[in-house]
Amino acid sequence: MRGLLLRDLRLAVKAGGGFGLALAFFLIVCVLVPFGIGPETGLLREVAGGVLWLGALLACLLSLDRIFALDWEDGSLELLATSPLPLEMVAVTKSTAHWLTTGLPLALVAPLLGLLLNLPSAGFIWLVASLLIGTPALSAIGTFGAALTVGMRRGGLLMSLLVLPLYVPSLLFGAMVVSNGADGASVGTPLALLAAISLGSLAILPFASAAVLRVNLR
């Protein structure tokens, strides 16, 4: 399991692995927003939390099809399925690797982009906290989506249609944490619910991912 995790991390960081791609995409989304809605700082301050969460979510989505696609193409997914490691643990490992290469870096660079979008200073800590707590759910849900569409032609488009509605609760609570935190209001409830969604997804979705992987591999 550790070997698989390290292998996935190495593959992601290597050239062509798409490690920097998600971060660059996040940056571009956040740079494009002021062009779309205008540069007034008051307006940007209002929408900063939501835009940052939306950008992180889209950047996460961008890298989802890499979770299983390469392993599917070169046949190593079948090797993994026949290995002594249960497929559920493979799904957990894959989600973890995806989170370490997208969710974690996204959370760490988010304050810089918050600066660009004029996020109030009280919001920074909650921005990082909400992304750290919320993005594991995005990775777990995304792994499920990637497992559903593995090996399909035009699977990427279908996957976004399947995965994005599942992201609604995380996005909603995540953006709420940031905007409440920026206004100095209490963030306890949305933060707790965000954590609940992450923990619940991590606990249950690997079983669903493994089930659909088995179907797709037979």
Place this chain on the structure above:
Amino acid sequence: MALSGAVLPWITGLAVVLVLGGLIWGFFFTPNDFRQGSTVKIIYIHVPAAIMGSGTWFMMLAASLVWVIRRHHVSALAAKAAAPVGMVFTLIGLFTGAVWGQPMWGTWWEWDPRLTAFLILFLFYLGYMALWAAVENPDNAADLTAVLCLVGTVFAVISRYAILFWNQGLHQGASLSMDAEENVADVFAYPLWVCIIGFGLLFVCLVLLRTRTEIRARRLGALIAQERMA
């Protein structure tokens, strides 16, 4: 097949009679609301369509569970057949809601919890149908969509209640409950109940018809495959 074939014309006839009867009763033989005028009559389409829109998803959930547990092929096909029907009911609910909301609330669309949840349900229908269309092997497709339906249900319910934290609504609460003090007045409620039952039967008839078509298509495919082998 024999039973559903025998029952289908009766259900269809009854559904048509009830829907038409309920709508005509509601449209022409009930008074206008003293505040909403004649726009109140949208209720006879809006409410039954909305009930069936969300009800269909639960029927699909039940059918998916039956498929996952008992691997009964007809249940998978019934879930497949129900999805477009539910999607259309959801769309009708959203559309009539917009038409009703424009004169009453002064807006076509409002990010109200019920409206938003319904829009998300519509997206779930789209994803579910797209997944059915994308997988070639029918058994694999049935398995994948069944798991998607189970996971989707959990997230749809979470979304429904998450949205309550996010925005307070314009939409009224339940007004057809058995136990509530204030309900829709009886003059409106009777034709409304007729319409709801009529829409329910309409749903049954459409799903039966589409399931029978799916079963026949499956048999035809098997026959063609046999022919090729011979």
